[in-house]
Amino acid sequence: QKEVEQNSGPLSVPEGAIASLNCTYSDRVSQSFFWYRQYSGKSPELIMSIYSNGDKEDGRFTAQLNKASQYVSLLIRDSQPSDSATYLCAVSNAGGTSYGKLTFGQGTILTVHP
Amino acid sequence: GAVVSQHPSWVICKSGTSVKIECRSLDFQATTMFWYRQFPKQSLMLMATSNEGSKATYEQGVEKDKFLINHASLTLSTLTVTSAHPEDSSFYICSARKGGGFYNEQFFGPGTRLTVL
Numbered sequence: 001q002k003e004v005e006q007n008s009g010p011l012s013v014p015e016g017a018i019a020s021l022n023c024t025y026s027d028r029v030s031q032s033f034f035w036y037r038q039y040s041g042k043s044p045e046l047i048m049s050i051y052s053n054g055d056k057e058d059g060r061f062t063a064q065l066n067k068a069s070q071y072v073s074l075l076i077r078d079s080q081p082s083d084s085a086t087y088l089c090a091v092s093n094a095g096g097t098s099y100g101k102l103t104f105g106q107g108t109i110l111t112v113h114p
Numbered sequence: 115g116a117v118v119s120q121h122p123s124w125v126i127c128k129s130g131t132s133v134k135i136e137c138r139s140l141d142f143q144a145t146t147m148f149w150y151r152q153f154p155k156q157s158l159m160l161m162a163t164s165n166e167g168s169k170a171t172y173e174q175g176v177e178k179d180k181f182l183i184n185h186a187s188l189t190l191s192t193l194t195v196t197s198a199h200p201e202d203s204s205f206y207i208c209s210a211r212k213g214g215g216f217y218n219e220q221f222f223g224p225g226t227r228l229t230v231l
Contacts, residue, residue, distance in 0.1 A: 032217070032218055034219065034220075036222075042224070042225070043207045043222040043223060043224050043225040044158070044207075044222045045222070046116075046219060046220070046221060046222075049217075049219050051217070088157075088158075090220075092218055099146045099163050099165065099171075099211070100146060100211050100218030100220065101148070101160065101163060102148075102160075102209075102220060104157055104158055105157075106157050107157060
C-alpha cells in the first residue's frame with residue numbers, strides 16, 4: 001500500500017473552472033501537509049502548506065485537511081492555462097529522526113484548456 | 115522569501131569523472147537539506163538527508179560512497195557524484211528545510227541536469 005496516494009490523472013478542466021485535487025495518506029502520525037506544483041522540466045514549487053484540520057486559503061488556492069479521514073485536497077479556483085502542471089501532495093512527520101522528510105504522492109497531472 | 119539556489123544548472127561530463135553540485139539557501143539558514151533525483155516522467159526519489167555538521171543519512175539502495183554529501187554550513191550542502199556513469203544521468207534537485215519542529219516547509223532548488231557521456 002502506497003503511503004501517499006493521488007490520482008495520476010490527467011485531470012482536464014476548462015479555463016475558469018475549479019480544479020479539485022485529492023490526496024490520501026496512510027501514516028496517522030503525519031503532522032504536516034504540503035502541495036507542490038511542478039512544471040515539466042522544472043523543480044517543485046511550494047504552493048500551500050497546512051497543519052491543522054479545516055480549510056486554508058491563499059489567493060485562488062484552498063487546501064483542505066481532514067486528519068480523521070487521512071485526506072488532504074487542493075482546490076484551484078478560476079483555473080488558468082498557466083496552472084497546467086503536475087501537482088504533488090507531500091506529507092511529513094516532523095518528529096523523531098525523520099528531520100521533516102517528505103513522502104510524496106505520484107502526482108496529478110492537471111491540464112487547463114482554454 | 116525562501117530561495118534555494120543550485121549550481122551548476124546543467125553539466126555534461128565524461129564517464130568516470132566526478133561532478134560536484136552545490137545547494138545554497140540564500141535567505142534563510144537550513145540545518146537540514148535533502149537531495150533528490152528525478153528521472154523523466156517519474157516522481158522524485160529521495161537520495162539522502164543532509165544535516166549540518168553531521169554525516170548524511172542515505173535512503174536504502176543509494177550508495178553513500180558514490181554520492182558524497184557534505185553539509186559544512188547552515189547555508190550550503192554539496193553532492194558529489196563520484197566516478198559518474200551514463201546511468202547516473204538524471205535531474206538532481208536539492209531542498210532546504212525552513213523552520214523547525216512542526217513547521218517544516220521545504221523549498222527546492224532549481225535542479226541540476228547531469229548528463230554523463
